[in-house]
Amino acid sequence: MDFFARPSEEVAPDLIGKILWRWGVGGGRLTEVEAYLPQNDPACHAARGPTPRNAAMFGPPGCVYVYLSYGVHVLLNVVCDQESFGSAVLIRAFEPVGDTARLFQNRASHGRSVEPRKRAPLDRPTDGRSLSLGPGRLGQALGLRLALNGLPLGEASGLYIIDDGVSPEIARTTRVGISRGDHLPLRFYMTGNAYVTHGARPAGGERG
DNA sequence: TAAACGATTAGCT
DNA sequence: GCTAATCGTTTAT
Numbered sequence: 001m002d003f004f005a006r007p008s009e010e011v012a013p014d015l016i017g018k019i020l021w022r023w024g025v026g027g028g029r030l031t032e033v034e035a036y037l038p039q040n041d042p043a044c045h046a047a048r049g050p051t052p053r054n055a056a057m058f059g060p061p062g063c064v065y066v067y068l069s070y071g072v073h074v075l076l077n078v079v080c081d082q083e084s085f086g087s088a089v090l091i092r093a094f095e096p097v098g099d100t101a102r103l104f105q106n107r108a109s110h111g112r113s114v115e116p117r118k119r120a121p122l123d124r125p126t127d128g129r130s131l132s133l134g135p136g137r138l139g140q141a142l143g144l145r146l147a148l149n150g151l152p153l154g155e156a157s158g159l160y161i162i163d164d165g166v167s168p169e170i171a172r173t174t175r176v177g178i179s180r181g182d183h184l185p186l187r188f189y190m191t192g193n194a195y196v197t198h199g200a201r202p203a204g205g206e207r208g
Numbered sequence: 209t210a211a212a213c214g215a216t217t218a219g220c221t
Numbered sequence: 222g223c224t225a226a227t228c229g230t231t232t233a234t
Contacts, residue, residue, distance in 0.1 A: 054230095071227035
């Protein structure tokens with residue numbers, strides 16, 4: 001998997017415009033990603049060495065690192081660079097392509113085996129943008145589960161990254177939602193696309 | 209053992 | 222703009 005055997009800050013912009021697809025579910029064109037570095041990046045889960053949670057980040061490139069965020073959301077990363085480095089790209093959003101029925105279904109019926117006291121978050125997709133805009137919604141739309149953690153892209157995970165030759169214009173800004181390392185310009189997104197968090201603002205002037 | 213903390217989102221003020 | 226929801230990992234006693 002040569003594509004991912006490079007530093008995550010090189011892989012990340014190359015992922016913009018690629019198709020992320022889950023077999024039997026659907027997917028779309030990647031619009032927003034963030035790179036997490038193995039060195040000098042305090043926001044990276046691998047920053048303090050391997051732990052049971054981040055073990056997949058130290059595995060082979062081209063595998064997925066899936067973890068639970070805020071006890072609520074399942075976030076998807078793809079491991080990059082060399083094995084044991086601890087480098088990955090967080091997939092933050094895609095623009096749906098093809099049949100979105102299954103994606104909406106997943107968003108509407110997200111994991112509720114127990115009757116909630118109050119309305120569960122994320123249980124009512126409203127418009128097209130809310131379908132897959134943001135890493136939590138994306139994971140929900142694709143029906144990702146923690147069991148996918150560590151599996152390689154391809155048959156094993158049912159997750160595919162497909163290059164169909166599209167080369168969009170890309171902007172680079174600081175990352176979102178982190179409290180450390182927030183000055184590093186490691187967030188990449190497709191310019192002029194509505195499926196980008198924080199208002200899809202053009203490059204420059206955005207704080208991330 | 210206990211407490212705090214998230215690579216977030218939705219709903220309400 | 223503010224905060225509940227929700228739980229495994231991390232950090233502090």
